[in-house]
Amino acid sequence: MHILLVKTSSLGDVIHTLPALQDAYTHIPTLRCDWVVEEAFKEIPTWHPAVEQVIPSAMRRWRKNIKQTLHSGQWRYFKDSLQQRHYDCIIDAQGLLKSAFLSLQAVGTRAGLSWSSAREPLASLCYQRRYKVNFNQHAIMRLRQLFAAVLGYPLPTTAPDYGIATYFQPFKLAKAAPTIIFLHGTTWASKQYPESYWFTLAGLAIQAGFQVRLPYGNAREQNTAEKIQAGDTEHIHLIPQGSLTDMAKELLQADIVIGVDTGLAHLAAALGVPAITLYGATRPAWTGTMGLHQVQLQTAFACSPCLHKQCTYTGKTPVFPACYAKLAPQYIWEQVQTLLASMEVL
Template sequence: MDILIVKLSSLGDVVHAMPALQDLRAARPDARIDWVVERAFAPLVRRCEGVNRVIELQMRRWRKAPLAPVTRQEWRAFRQELQAHPYDAVLDLQGLTKSALVAHTSRLAAGGRRFALANRTDGSSYEAPTRWVADVAVRVPARSHAVQRSRELCAAALGYELPPVLHYGLRAEPQRDPADARPCIAFVHGTSRDDKCWPQDHWIDLGRRLVGEGFSIGLPHGSEAERQRSEAMAAAIGPHAHVWPRLDLGALADRLAACAGVVGVDSGLSHIAVALALPHVQIYNFDTAWRTGPDVPGVPPGRQRSVYGSPCPSPAAVWDAWRAVSPR
C-alpha cells in the first residue's frame, strides 16, 4: 500500500504528526509511506522511522512571489516529483488551503482516495478547501490534542484501532557539546510568538539554580534576536552556560538527545524534546498545554511535565516541576 502524508509545517506540527506515521506502520507493515514537507523541516522528517521518501517544497517562499519565473519553475519541478508515484491513500493532516492544494496535486492509484479533516478542532487553524478536496472527510473530537488529531484521522481513514502506546519514531545520534564537562540542560527560550516567551530574568534564576546542582546550561538559537538573548543569558548565568552554534534541525536533534533534560517554552524544539523522551518541563503562559503539551494520551506520565501560570509561571514553579521529572 502506498501512502502520502501531507504535513507541511510548522516545526511543532510536523513533530506532532510523527506518532500517526508510527501507528500506520504498525497497522500496515507493508505500507510505503512518503511525506510532503517544507524544506526547512525535511532534515527532521528524514529522521522519522518509516518514511520512505521526503518530498520537499517551499510554499512559504513561493507565496511571496507566486508569479516569479523561479517560483513557476520550482513549482513545476515539485509537481513532477510529487506525481512521479501514485498513492492508494493521501492523508492531509494539516487542514489548510496550502495542504489541500498539495493533496489535490498528488496522483492517486486506481481506487485511491484522499482523506482530510472534516472539522476544525479547538485552538487550531482550519480552512474549508481541505474538506472540498477530500474524497473522505473525517470528523474528530473538537477538543483534541494535536498529536491525537492526526492519529485519529489516520486510524479512521485506514480502518484500524489506535495502539495503546504512542511512539514518535524520531531517530537521533547524541552529540555532546565538547565544552560541557557537566550534564547539560538545554534552555529552549525562543518561540515564534513573543507572548509565549518566559522572562529573561526567570531563565537566569533557573539557570543559576541548575548550575548550583551540578548542571551546565545549553542555549540554542534560531535567529539573531535569539542569539543575542542566549549570549546575554550565558553572561548572566556564568561560565557553565554555553551558547550553541546555529545548527540545522537534524544536528540540533542530536545535540538535544545528548542533554540530561530540556526546559522550554511552547515551541518546536520543545516538542522535539518530547519526541526524544527527554526529561522535560514545558512552560505555558496560556492554558493550552492540553492541546500541544507533553501530556499526550498513550505516553506514560512522569518524565515530562507542563507548567502553566498567568501572566507566566514563576521560576519556583518551573524549578519544582524540573525536580519532579529529573532523574537526579
C-alpha cells in the same frame, strides 16, 4: 501500500504527526510513505523508517513571488515530484486550504478531515474521503484517530510512539557533566519567558551542579542567549546554529530541558528527553508536549491562556509577559527537582 502524507508545518505540528505514522507502520509493516513538508522541516520525515521520499514544499516563499516561482520551474518540478506515482492514498493531515491544494496536485484517492473537523472547513471539499474527528482533543490524538480511520486499523490505546528512537540511538553519548538546556526562543512575544527569570534559573541550575546550554535560531535569540551566558561563562555555553538533526543530538545529551511553548520543546518530547514546558499565553491541552517525563506548567493567571501573540495586560506586574509572574524561577526549579527525583525512583 504507498501513501502520500501532506503535513507541511509548523515544527511542532510536523512532530505531532509522527505518532500517527508510527501507528500505521506498526499495523501495516509494508507501508511506505512519501511526505510533503515545508523545506525548513524536511529533515524530520527522514528520521522515520516508513518514509521513503521527502518532497519539500516552499509555499511560504513561492506565494511571495508567484510569477518568479512559475518562470523558474520550481512549481513544475514540485508537481512532477508529486506525480511520479499513483498513490494508494493521499492523506492531508493539516486540514488547511493550502495543504488541500497541494494534495490536489498528486495522483491518488485524497482523504482528510470532514467539514466539521478541519481547521479550514473548505479544505474538506478537496477530499474524496472525509472523516469526522473530535476537535476537542490533543493534536496527536486527532491525527492518530484520522490515520486509523483512513487506513482501516483499530485506534491504538498505547502511549504515542514517535518512531524515531532507532534513528537517534547511535547519537546518545555519555555526558561529562549534568546538563540542562534552556529553550528560550519562540516567535510569539507573549510566550517569551522573562530574561530576568532565565538569569535566576541559570543560577539555580549552576548551584545544583549543572552545565547550562542555550540554543538560538536568530539574532534576537542569540542576543538573549548571550545575556544569560554573561552571568557565568564558565558554566553557561551557547549551542552553535545547525540543522534540526544537530539540535536533536544536542537535546539527547541533556539530563533535562526547560522550555517555553516552542517547536524544540516538542522535539525534546519526541526524543524522550525529560522536560518542563511553560505555558502562559497558550494551553497544553490541545498542542502541549506529550511523552515520557514531560511536565507542562500552565500559569494560573486571570487572562491566561489568551492565545494572543502580544501580551495586552495593562495591570501592575513585576514581569512581562504578566502571566509568567505565576511561574517564578524558584517554583519551576522545584518542579525540576521533583521530576529528576521521580526518574531516580524509576
